[in-house]
Amino acid sequence: MSTLSDQIKQVIETEPVAVFIKGTPDAPACGNSLRALQALWQSGAPITAVDILPDARIRQELTALSEWPTIPQVFVKGELIGGADITEELNASGELRQKLDEALGVEREQVVRTVELALPAA
């Protein structure tokens, strides 16, 4: 089984838009995760969500990779865009949609999915 860090890297690098949140898109467990999801959705982003709550190591490994201390974290095509504040700001200004159009094309399917990481034994 690949390490947690490798799995996280894989999600970031292969998913068009990856967002690491507390909870799930159906039931976000934090207002900031919800803000990021709403901003992404309004800008027409497909969303691949990873819940960081099942194990504290997910957040540790993610932050070690991204050098970003807080949750949520939004990545477009492997690039860290920011947390809830930046995602909202870029949605409001139209820059997020523009970025998504450039990165993923204007004709994109807007689907929401979740990825569960395989947790190594503690």
Place this chain on the structure above:
Amino acid sequence: MATETIRLQLQQAFPGADVSVDDRTGGGDHFQVTVVSSSFDGLSLIEQHKLVNAALAGLLADGTIHELRIRTKGTA
């Protein structure tokens, strides 16, 4: 008061910056900070926010700040 500590640390990190700190919930651990500084000129938003997070790293790590909302602007 955490609000004052945050303001001081931001002013030290970004000399001459226009800094405002708002205790969003009145509970003393959810903050909105706004920093307008020439340090941000030419930087992307993510780079600007990373500088703010770094300036407050200690307060974020020890739990003084439970939630931080950031707004940054350059002066150019």
